Amino acid sequence: MHDILGEEQEYFQKIHDAVKEVVNFYHFKKIITPILEETELFVKGTGAFTDIVEKEMFSLRTKGGDNLSLRPEGTPGVVRAYIEHGMRNLPQPVKFWYFGPCFRYERPQAGRYRQFHHAGLEVIGEKSSVVDVQIIQIFYGIIQKLKFKNLLIEINSLGDLNCRPNYRRLLVRYLKSRENLLCPDCKRRLKANPLRILDCKEAKCQEVVSGAPQMVDHLCNECKSHFKEVLEFLDEVGIPYYLNPYLVRGLDYYTRTVFEIVEEGENKSQGTLIAGGRYDNLVKLLGGKDTPACGGAMGVERVINAMKNRGVALSQSANPEVYLAQLGVLAKRKSLKLLEDFRIAKIPVSESFSKDSLSVQLGIASRMGVKYALVFGQKEALEDSIIIRDMKTGKQNTVKITEVAKELKKGLRK
Ligand code: ATP
Ligand code: MG
Numbered sequence: 525m526h527d528i529l530g531e532e533q534e535y536f537q538k539i540h541d542a543v544k545e546v547v548n549f550y551h552f553k554k555i556i557t558p559i560l561e562e563t564e565l566f567v568k569g570t571g572a573f574t575d576i577v578e579k580e581m582f583s584l585r586t587k588g589g590d591n592l593s594l595r596p597e598g599t600p601g602v603v604r605a606y607i608e609h610g611m612r613n614l615p616q617p618v619k620f621w622y623f624g625p626c627f628r629y630e631r632p633q634a635g636r637y638r639q640f641h642h643a644g645l646e647v648i649g650e651k652s653s654v655v656d657v658q659i660i661q662i663f664y665g666i667i668q669k670l671k672f673k674n675l676l677i678e679i680n681s682l683g684d685l686n687c688r689p690n691y692r693r694l695l696v697r698y699l700k701s702r703e704n705l706l707c708p709d710c711k712r713r714l715k716a717n718p719l720r721i722l723d724c725k726e727a728k729c730q731e732v733v734s735g736a737p738q739m740v741d742h743l744c745n746e747c748k749s750h751f752k753e754v755l756e757f758l759d760e761v762g763i764p765y766y767l768n769p770y771l772v773r774g775l776d777y778y779t780r781t782v783f784e785i786v787e788e789g790e791n792k793s794q795g796t797l798i799a800g801g802r803y804d805n806l807v808k809l810l811g812g813k814d815t816p817a818c819g820g821a822m823g824v825e826r827v828i829n830a831m832k833n834r835g836v837a838l839s840q841s842a843n844p845e846v847y848l849a850q851l852g853v854l855a856k857r858k859s860l861k862l863l864e865d866f867r868i869a870k871i872p873v874s875e876s877f878s879k880d881s882l883s884v885q886l887g888i889a890s891r892m893g894v895k896y897a898l899v900f901g902q903k904e905a906l907e908d909s910i911i912i913r914d915m916k917t918g919k920q921n922t923v924k925i926t927e928v929a930k931e932l933k934k935g936l937r938k
Pocket of ligand 1: 630636637638639773796798799800824
Protein backbone atom coordinates (compact mmCIF):
# COMPACT_ATOMS: atom_id res chain seq x y z
CA MET A 525 0.00 0.00 0.00
CA HIS A 526 1.37 3.40 -0.78
CA ASP A 527 0.84 7.09 -0.27
CA ILE A 528 0.08 9.17 -3.32
CA LEU A 529 2.07 12.36 -3.08
CA GLY A 530 3.83 14.99 -5.12
CA GLU A 531 4.28 14.19 -8.78
CA GLU A 532 2.29 10.97 -8.47
CA GLN A 533 -0.66 13.00 -7.22
CA GLU A 534 -0.53 15.13 -10.36
CA TYR A 535 -0.56 12.08 -12.61
CA PHE A 536 -3.41 10.68 -10.56
CA GLN A 537 -5.39 13.87 -11.08
CA LYS A 538 -4.59 14.01 -14.78
CA ILE A 539 -5.90 10.48 -15.24
CA HIS A 540 -9.00 11.21 -13.20
CA ASP A 541 -9.72 14.29 -15.34
CA ALA A 542 -9.21 12.38 -18.59
CA VAL A 543 -11.59 9.62 -17.47
CA LYS A 544 -14.18 12.12 -16.29
CA GLU A 545 -14.13 14.12 -19.48
CA VAL A 546 -14.55 11.12 -21.77
CA VAL A 547 -17.21 9.32 -19.72
CA ASN A 548 -19.23 12.49 -19.27
CA PHE A 549 -19.47 12.78 -23.03
CA TYR A 550 -20.97 9.29 -23.12
CA HIS A 551 -23.40 10.09 -20.28
CA PHE A 552 -22.03 7.69 -17.71
CA LYS A 553 -23.16 8.50 -14.17
CA LYS A 554 -20.69 8.37 -11.32
CA ILE A 555 -21.27 5.79 -8.61
CA ILE A 556 -19.48 5.47 -5.27
CA THR A 557 -20.08 2.21 -3.46
CA PRO A 558 -18.69 1.23 -0.02
CA ILE A 559 -15.17 -0.11 0.14
CA LEU A 560 -16.31 -2.83 2.53
CA GLU A 561 -18.90 -5.32 1.32
CA GLU A 562 -20.08 -8.67 2.60
CA THR A 563 -17.46 -11.30 1.79
CA GLU A 564 -20.23 -13.41 0.31
CA LEU A 565 -20.74 -10.84 -2.47
CA PHE A 566 -17.26 -11.52 -3.84
CA VAL A 567 -17.40 -15.26 -3.18
CA LYS A 568 -20.58 -15.44 -5.27
CA GLY A 569 -19.79 -12.66 -7.73
CA THR A 570 -16.07 -12.69 -8.41
CA GLY A 571 -16.07 -16.45 -7.87
CA ALA A 572 -15.01 -18.80 -5.07
CA PHE A 573 -12.28 -20.46 -7.15
CA THR A 574 -10.65 -17.33 -8.53
CA ASP A 575 -7.20 -16.24 -7.34
CA ILE A 576 -8.77 -13.06 -6.04
CA VAL A 577 -11.19 -14.78 -3.68
CA GLU A 578 -9.02 -17.79 -2.85
CA LYS A 579 -5.86 -15.88 -2.00
CA GLU A 580 -6.11 -12.13 -2.34
CA MET A 581 -8.89 -10.76 -0.14
CA PHE A 582 -8.46 -8.70 3.00
CA SER A 583 -11.33 -10.02 5.12
CA LEU A 584 -12.50 -9.25 8.62
CA ARG A 585 -15.21 -10.14 11.09
CA THR A 586 -17.14 -7.26 12.63
CA LYS A 587 -18.08 -7.04 16.29
CA GLY A 588 -21.60 -7.94 15.21
CA GLY A 589 -20.29 -11.12 13.57
CA ASP A 590 -20.58 -10.11 9.90
CA ASN A 591 -17.91 -11.28 7.47
CA LEU A 592 -16.76 -8.36 5.37
CA SER A 593 -14.00 -7.84 2.80
CA LEU A 594 -12.25 -4.82 1.38
CA ARG A 595 -13.39 -4.82 -2.23
CA PRO A 596 -10.86 -6.46 -4.55
CA GLU A 597 -12.71 -5.05 -7.56
CA GLY A 598 -15.66 -2.75 -8.22
CA THR A 599 -18.14 -4.72 -10.32
CA PRO A 600 -19.91 -6.83 -7.65
CA GLY A 601 -20.60 -3.73 -5.53
CA VAL A 602 -22.04 -1.83 -8.48
CA VAL A 603 -24.27 -4.78 -9.39
CA ARG A 604 -25.39 -5.09 -5.76
CA ALA A 605 -26.33 -1.40 -5.79
CA TYR A 606 -28.18 -1.80 -9.10
CA ILE A 607 -30.28 -4.59 -7.60
CA GLU A 608 -30.73 -3.03 -4.16
CA HIS A 609 -32.00 0.28 -5.57
CA GLY A 610 -34.36 -1.32 -8.09
CA MET A 611 -32.54 0.30 -11.00
CA ARG A 612 -34.07 -2.05 -13.51
CA ASN A 613 -37.08 0.25 -13.35
CA LEU A 614 -34.97 3.06 -14.81
CA PRO A 615 -34.56 3.40 -18.58
CA GLN A 616 -32.05 0.71 -19.57
CA PRO A 617 -29.14 0.44 -19.87
CA VAL A 618 -27.81 2.15 -16.76
CA LYS A 619 -24.29 3.38 -17.34
CA PHE A 620 -21.93 3.88 -14.41
CA TRP A 621 -18.38 4.96 -13.91
CA TYR A 622 -16.31 4.85 -10.74
CA PHE A 623 -12.86 5.75 -9.57
CA GLY A 624 -11.68 4.32 -6.28
CA PRO A 625 -9.39 2.04 -4.31
CA CYS A 626 -9.34 -1.76 -4.47
CA PHE A 627 -7.41 -4.13 -2.24
CA ARG A 628 -5.68 -7.40 -2.99
CA TYR A 629 -3.29 -9.35 -0.85
CA GLU A 630 -0.78 -9.90 -3.65
CA ARG A 631 2.92 -10.63 -3.60
CA PRO A 632 4.47 -7.16 -3.92
CA GLN A 633 6.19 -6.72 -7.27
CA ALA A 634 6.44 -4.13 -10.03
CA GLY A 635 3.02 -2.90 -11.11
CA ARG A 636 1.27 -4.74 -8.29
CA TYR A 637 0.11 -3.09 -5.12
CA ARG A 638 -2.08 -4.20 -2.26
CA GLN A 639 -4.07 -1.02 -2.47
CA PHE A 640 -4.51 0.30 -6.01
CA HIS A 641 -7.16 2.21 -7.89
CA HIS A 642 -9.62 1.18 -10.53
CA ALA A 643 -11.25 3.57 -12.95
CA GLY A 644 -14.20 1.45 -14.05
CA LEU A 645 -17.19 1.45 -16.37
CA GLU A 646 -20.31 -0.70 -16.15
CA VAL A 647 -23.25 -0.78 -18.55
CA ILE A 648 -26.12 -2.79 -17.09
CA GLY A 649 -29.26 -3.80 -18.97
CA GLU A 650 -28.15 -4.04 -22.60
CA LYS A 651 -27.21 -7.19 -24.48
CA SER A 652 -26.18 -5.67 -27.78
CA SER A 653 -22.59 -6.15 -28.93
CA VAL A 654 -22.40 -2.41 -29.56
CA VAL A 655 -21.95 -1.96 -25.81
CA ASP A 656 -18.92 -4.26 -25.69
CA VAL A 657 -17.27 -2.20 -28.36
CA GLN A 658 -18.30 1.11 -26.88
CA ILE A 659 -16.65 0.21 -23.58
CA ILE A 660 -13.44 -0.71 -25.38
CA GLN A 661 -13.69 2.45 -27.45
CA ILE A 662 -14.13 4.67 -24.37
CA PHE A 663 -11.13 3.15 -22.58
CA TYR A 664 -9.16 3.43 -25.79
CA GLY A 665 -10.13 7.09 -26.03
CA ILE A 666 -9.10 7.76 -22.42
CA ILE A 667 -5.73 6.11 -22.79
CA GLN A 668 -5.06 7.87 -26.09
CA LYS A 669 -5.90 11.16 -24.44
CA LEU A 670 -3.15 10.32 -21.96
CA LYS A 671 -0.75 10.07 -24.94
CA PHE A 672 -0.43 6.30 -25.05
CA LYS A 673 0.51 4.91 -28.44
CA ASN A 674 0.97 1.38 -29.82
CA LEU A 675 -2.01 0.03 -27.98
CA LEU A 676 -3.31 -3.42 -28.60
CA ILE A 677 -6.66 -4.88 -27.70
CA GLU A 678 -6.56 -8.57 -26.95
CA ILE A 679 -9.97 -10.09 -27.31
CA ASN A 680 -11.70 -13.43 -26.99
CA SER A 681 -15.14 -14.92 -26.41
CA LEU A 682 -15.83 -17.25 -23.50
CA GLY A 683 -19.26 -18.32 -24.75
CA ASP A 684 -22.21 -18.57 -22.40
CA LEU A 685 -24.04 -21.10 -20.23
CA ASN A 686 -25.31 -22.67 -23.40
CA CYS A 687 -21.99 -23.51 -25.05
CA ARG A 688 -19.29 -23.20 -22.41
CA PRO A 689 -20.10 -26.38 -20.42
CA ASN A 690 -19.65 -28.43 -23.55
CA TYR A 691 -16.37 -26.73 -24.37
CA ARG A 692 -15.26 -27.13 -20.77
CA ARG A 693 -15.80 -30.89 -21.03
CA LEU A 694 -13.72 -31.05 -24.20
CA LEU A 695 -10.98 -28.99 -22.60
CA VAL A 696 -10.90 -31.09 -19.42
CA ARG A 697 -10.77 -34.28 -21.46
CA TYR A 698 -7.78 -32.92 -23.41
CA LEU A 699 -5.99 -31.62 -20.29
CA LYS A 700 -6.63 -34.80 -18.24
CA SER A 701 -4.73 -36.78 -20.84
CA ARG A 702 -1.73 -34.51 -20.22
CA GLU A 703 -2.20 -33.84 -16.52
CA ASN A 704 1.34 -34.90 -15.57
CA LEU A 705 2.76 -32.12 -17.78
CA LEU A 706 0.92 -29.36 -15.89
CA CYS A 707 2.23 -27.20 -13.03
CA PRO A 708 0.88 -27.96 -9.51
CA ASP A 709 -1.44 -24.92 -9.65
CA CYS A 710 -2.96 -26.09 -12.90
CA LYS A 711 -3.38 -29.63 -11.60
CA ARG A 712 -5.59 -28.07 -8.95
CA ARG A 713 -7.34 -25.80 -11.46
CA LEU A 714 -8.24 -28.83 -13.54
CA LYS A 715 -11.01 -29.62 -11.08
CA ALA A 716 -12.13 -26.19 -9.90
CA ASN A 717 -11.42 -23.78 -12.74
CA PRO A 718 -9.99 -25.51 -15.84
CA LEU A 719 -10.38 -22.46 -18.12
CA ARG A 720 -7.78 -20.63 -16.05
CA ILE A 721 -5.19 -23.13 -17.26
CA LEU A 722 -5.43 -21.46 -20.66
CA ASP A 723 -3.74 -18.34 -19.35
CA CYS A 724 -1.20 -19.95 -17.02
CA LYS A 725 2.16 -18.23 -17.44
CA GLU A 726 4.23 -21.41 -16.89
CA ALA A 727 6.07 -22.44 -20.07
CA LYS A 728 5.20 -26.12 -19.71
CA CYS A 729 1.49 -25.35 -19.29
CA GLN A 730 1.56 -23.02 -22.28
CA GLU A 731 3.02 -25.82 -24.35
CA VAL A 732 0.17 -28.13 -23.37
CA VAL A 733 -2.37 -25.36 -23.97
CA SER A 734 -1.06 -24.63 -27.48
CA GLY A 735 -2.65 -27.88 -28.65
CA ALA A 736 -5.90 -27.52 -26.67
CA PRO A 737 -9.32 -27.03 -28.24
CA GLN A 738 -10.27 -23.35 -28.44
CA MET A 739 -13.50 -21.78 -27.22
CA VAL A 740 -13.93 -19.74 -30.42
CA ASP A 741 -14.34 -22.98 -32.37
CA HIS A 742 -17.09 -24.19 -30.05
CA LEU A 743 -19.33 -21.16 -29.62
CA CYS A 744 -23.08 -21.63 -30.04
CA ASN A 745 -24.72 -19.68 -32.87
CA GLU A 746 -25.80 -16.75 -30.69
CA CYS A 747 -22.38 -16.35 -29.12
CA LYS A 748 -20.71 -16.73 -32.49
CA SER A 749 -22.72 -13.96 -34.09
CA HIS A 750 -22.29 -11.72 -31.02
CA PHE A 751 -18.52 -12.14 -31.25
CA LYS A 752 -18.53 -11.62 -35.01
CA GLU A 753 -20.41 -8.34 -34.52
CA VAL A 754 -17.94 -7.19 -31.87
CA LEU A 755 -15.02 -7.77 -34.24
CA GLU A 756 -16.85 -6.07 -37.11
CA PHE A 757 -17.61 -3.01 -34.98
CA LEU A 758 -13.99 -2.86 -33.88
CA ASP A 759 -12.95 -2.89 -37.53
CA GLU A 760 -15.47 -0.18 -38.22
CA VAL A 761 -14.10 2.18 -35.53
CA GLY A 762 -10.53 1.34 -36.55
CA ILE A 763 -9.34 -0.08 -33.24
CA PRO A 764 -6.57 -2.65 -33.77
CA TYR A 765 -7.17 -5.94 -32.00
CA TYR A 766 -5.63 -9.35 -31.68
CA LEU A 767 -7.79 -12.38 -31.23
CA ASN A 768 -6.20 -14.25 -28.33
CA PRO A 769 -7.91 -17.64 -27.94
CA TYR A 770 -6.21 -18.13 -24.55
CA LEU A 771 -7.48 -14.96 -22.95
CA VAL A 772 -9.84 -16.05 -20.16
CA ARG A 773 -9.40 -13.37 -17.44
CA GLY A 774 -9.24 -14.14 -13.77
CA LEU A 775 -12.89 -13.78 -12.86
CA ASP A 776 -15.70 -16.26 -12.99
CA TYR A 777 -18.53 -14.08 -14.11
CA TYR A 778 -17.51 -13.29 -17.65
CA THR A 779 -19.62 -14.47 -20.56
CA ARG A 780 -18.94 -13.91 -24.24
CA THR A 781 -16.57 -10.98 -24.80
CA VAL A 782 -13.43 -10.56 -22.69
CA PHE A 783 -10.72 -8.04 -23.50
CA GLU A 784 -7.49 -6.53 -22.28
CA ILE A 785 -5.69 -3.41 -23.42
CA VAL A 786 -1.91 -3.62 -23.39
CA GLU A 787 0.88 -1.46 -24.67
CA GLU A 788 3.11 -2.88 -27.38
CA GLY A 789 6.60 -2.03 -28.60
CA GLU A 790 9.64 -0.63 -26.86
CA ASN A 791 7.61 1.24 -24.27
CA LYS A 792 5.70 -1.87 -23.29
CA SER A 793 4.40 -1.21 -19.81
CA GLN A 794 4.32 -3.47 -16.80
CA GLY A 795 1.32 -5.74 -17.34
CA THR A 796 -2.21 -5.12 -18.58
CA LEU A 797 -3.48 -1.55 -18.33
CA ILE A 798 -7.20 -2.16 -18.77
CA ALA A 799 -9.33 -5.29 -18.66
CA GLY A 800 -12.98 -6.19 -18.85
CA GLY A 801 -15.77 -8.05 -20.52
CA ARG A 802 -19.39 -9.01 -20.64
CA TYR A 803 -21.09 -10.52 -17.60
CA ASP A 804 -24.63 -11.49 -18.58
CA ASN A 805 -25.21 -13.82 -15.60
CA LEU A 806 -23.94 -11.74 -12.71
CA VAL A 807 -27.05 -9.69 -11.93
CA LYS A 808 -29.14 -12.87 -11.68
CA LEU A 809 -26.43 -14.67 -9.73
CA LEU A 810 -26.47 -11.89 -7.13
CA GLY A 811 -30.24 -12.09 -6.72
CA GLY A 812 -31.56 -9.76 -9.42
CA LYS A 813 -33.59 -10.44 -12.57
CA ASP A 814 -31.83 -11.88 -15.60
CA THR A 815 -30.00 -8.78 -16.91
CA PRO A 816 -27.16 -8.55 -19.43
CA ALA A 817 -24.20 -6.30 -18.64
CA CYS A 818 -20.71 -5.40 -19.70
CA GLY A 819 -17.84 -3.45 -18.14
CA GLY A 820 -14.16 -3.00 -17.54
CA ALA A 821 -11.56 -1.37 -15.32
CA MET A 822 -8.34 0.51 -15.75
CA GLY A 823 -5.46 0.02 -13.31
CA VAL A 824 -4.66 3.62 -12.43
CA GLU A 825 -1.22 2.90 -10.89
CA ARG A 826 -0.18 0.90 -13.96
CA VAL A 827 -1.13 3.83 -16.14
CA ILE A 828 0.77 6.24 -13.85
CA ASN A 829 3.89 4.07 -13.97
CA ALA A 830 3.74 3.84 -17.74
CA MET A 831 3.32 7.61 -18.03
CA LYS A 832 6.26 8.20 -15.67
CA ASN A 833 8.50 5.78 -17.56
CA ARG A 834 7.77 7.55 -20.78
CA GLY A 835 8.22 10.97 -19.17
CA VAL A 836 4.75 12.24 -20.10
CA ALA A 837 4.83 15.92 -19.20
CA LEU A 838 2.53 17.24 -16.54
CA SER A 839 0.85 20.51 -17.33
CA GLN A 840 2.28 23.34 -15.28
CA SER A 841 -0.23 24.46 -12.71
CA ALA A 842 -1.01 28.16 -12.99
CA ASN A 843 1.65 30.04 -11.05
CA PRO A 844 0.35 32.82 -8.88
CA GLU A 845 0.96 36.20 -10.42
CA VAL A 846 0.41 38.07 -7.19
CA TYR A 847 2.20 37.84 -3.85
CA LEU A 848 0.76 39.29 -0.67
CA ALA A 849 3.38 40.62 1.78
CA GLN A 850 2.06 41.65 5.18
CA LEU A 851 3.58 43.34 8.19
CA GLY A 852 2.19 43.52 11.70
CA VAL A 853 -0.66 41.86 13.56
CA LEU A 854 -3.49 43.99 12.21
CA ALA A 855 -2.40 43.54 8.59
CA LYS A 856 -2.05 39.80 9.12
CA ARG A 857 -5.55 39.61 10.54
CA LYS A 858 -7.05 41.61 7.70
CA SER A 859 -5.04 39.57 5.17
CA LEU A 860 -7.06 36.48 5.98
CA LYS A 861 -10.22 38.18 4.81
CA LEU A 862 -8.42 39.69 1.83
CA LEU A 863 -7.25 36.28 0.63
CA GLU A 864 -10.84 35.06 0.67
CA ASP A 865 -11.83 38.04 -1.48
CA PHE A 866 -9.09 37.12 -3.97
CA ARG A 867 -10.20 33.51 -4.06
CA ILE A 868 -13.77 34.54 -4.84
CA ALA A 869 -12.51 36.98 -7.49
CA LYS A 870 -10.44 34.04 -8.93
CA ILE A 871 -7.10 35.83 -8.58
CA PRO A 872 -4.38 33.32 -7.63
CA VAL A 873 -2.36 34.87 -4.81
CA SER A 874 0.55 33.48 -2.84
CA GLU A 875 1.65 34.49 0.68
CA SER A 876 3.87 33.38 3.55
CA PHE A 877 2.15 34.37 6.76
CA SER A 878 4.98 32.84 8.75
CA LYS A 879 7.45 35.48 7.51
CA ASP A 880 7.52 38.88 9.21
CA SER A 881 10.27 40.77 7.40
CA LEU A 882 9.25 42.76 4.34
CA SER A 883 12.54 42.23 2.55
CA VAL A 884 12.32 38.46 3.03
CA GLN A 885 8.78 38.48 1.66
CA LEU A 886 9.65 40.62 -1.34
CA GLY A 887 12.60 38.31 -1.98
CA ILE A 888 10.21 35.36 -2.16
CA ALA A 889 7.91 37.33 -4.48
CA SER A 890 10.79 38.10 -6.78
CA ARG A 891 11.98 34.46 -6.86
CA MET A 892 8.44 33.34 -7.70
CA GLY A 893 8.46 35.72 -10.63
CA VAL A 894 5.07 37.25 -9.82
CA LYS A 895 3.90 40.30 -11.70
CA TYR A 896 2.67 42.19 -8.62
CA ALA A 897 3.50 42.22 -4.94
CA LEU A 898 0.97 43.64 -2.53
CA VAL A 899 2.42 45.40 0.47
CA PHE A 900 0.05 45.48 3.43
CA GLY A 901 1.65 47.12 6.49
CA GLN A 902 0.43 48.58 9.75
CA LYS A 903 -0.31 51.98 8.22
CA GLU A 904 -2.21 50.53 5.24
CA ALA A 905 -4.18 48.21 7.50
CA LEU A 906 -5.28 51.16 9.61
CA GLU A 907 -6.29 53.15 6.53
CA ASP A 908 -7.85 50.19 4.70
CA SER A 909 -5.54 50.69 1.79
CA ILE A 910 -2.84 48.54 0.18
CA ILE A 911 0.22 49.11 -2.00
CA ILE A 912 0.43 47.40 -5.39
CA ARG A 913 4.04 47.07 -6.46
CA ASP A 914 4.85 46.29 -10.08
CA MET A 915 7.75 43.88 -9.71
CA LYS A 916 9.25 44.67 -13.09
CA THR A 917 9.31 48.47 -12.93
CA GLY A 918 9.30 48.85 -9.13
CA LYS A 919 6.48 51.38 -9.48
CA GLN A 920 4.17 51.50 -6.46
CA ASN A 921 0.57 52.52 -6.32
CA THR A 922 -1.62 52.79 -3.20
CA VAL A 923 -5.27 51.81 -3.65
CA LYS A 924 -8.29 51.37 -1.39
CA ILE A 925 -8.61 47.82 -0.16
CA THR A 926 -12.07 47.51 -1.68
CA GLU A 927 -10.59 48.35 -5.10
CA VAL A 928 -7.55 46.08 -5.05
CA ALA A 929 -9.14 43.03 -6.72
CA LYS A 930 -10.48 45.19 -9.52
CA GLU A 931 -7.13 46.97 -10.00
CA LEU A 932 -5.23 43.68 -10.09
CA LYS A 933 -7.60 42.20 -12.64
CA LYS A 934 -7.04 45.22 -14.84
CA GLY A 935 -3.28 44.88 -14.58
CA LEU A 936 -3.22 41.11 -15.04
CA ARG A 937 -5.27 41.28 -18.20
CA LYS A 938 -2.53 43.33 -19.87
P1 ATP B 1 -3.39 -9.34 -13.55
O1 ATP B 1 -3.56 -10.42 -14.56
O2 ATP B 1 -2.36 -8.33 -13.93
O3 ATP B 1 -3.25 -9.85 -12.14
P2 ATP B 1 -6.15 -9.02 -13.06
O4 ATP B 1 -6.76 -9.91 -14.04
O5 ATP B 1 -6.02 -9.47 -11.66
O6 ATP B 1 -4.73 -8.51 -13.58
P3 ATP B 1 -8.36 -7.17 -13.07
O7 ATP B 1 -8.97 -7.75 -11.88
O8 ATP B 1 -9.03 -7.42 -14.36
O9 ATP B 1 -6.82 -7.59 -13.13
O10 ATP B 1 -8.15 -5.59 -12.88
C1 ATP B 1 -8.09 -4.70 -13.98
C2 ATP B 1 -6.80 -3.93 -13.99
O11 ATP B 1 -6.44 -3.50 -12.69
C3 ATP B 1 -5.59 -4.74 -14.43
O12 ATP B 1 -5.50 -4.80 -15.82
C4 ATP B 1 -4.46 -3.92 -13.85
O13 ATP B 1 -4.17 -2.80 -14.67
C5 ATP B 1 -5.03 -3.44 -12.55
N1 ATP B 1 -4.58 -4.24 -11.40
C6 ATP B 1 -4.99 -5.46 -11.02
N2 ATP B 1 -4.37 -5.87 -9.90
C7 ATP B 1 -3.53 -4.85 -9.54
C8 ATP B 1 -2.61 -4.63 -8.45
N3 ATP B 1 -2.44 -5.53 -7.50
N4 ATP B 1 -1.93 -3.46 -8.42
C9 ATP B 1 -2.11 -2.53 -9.38
N5 ATP B 1 -2.95 -2.67 -10.41
C10 ATP B 1 -3.66 -3.81 -10.50
MG1 MG C 1 -4.53 -10.45 -10.60
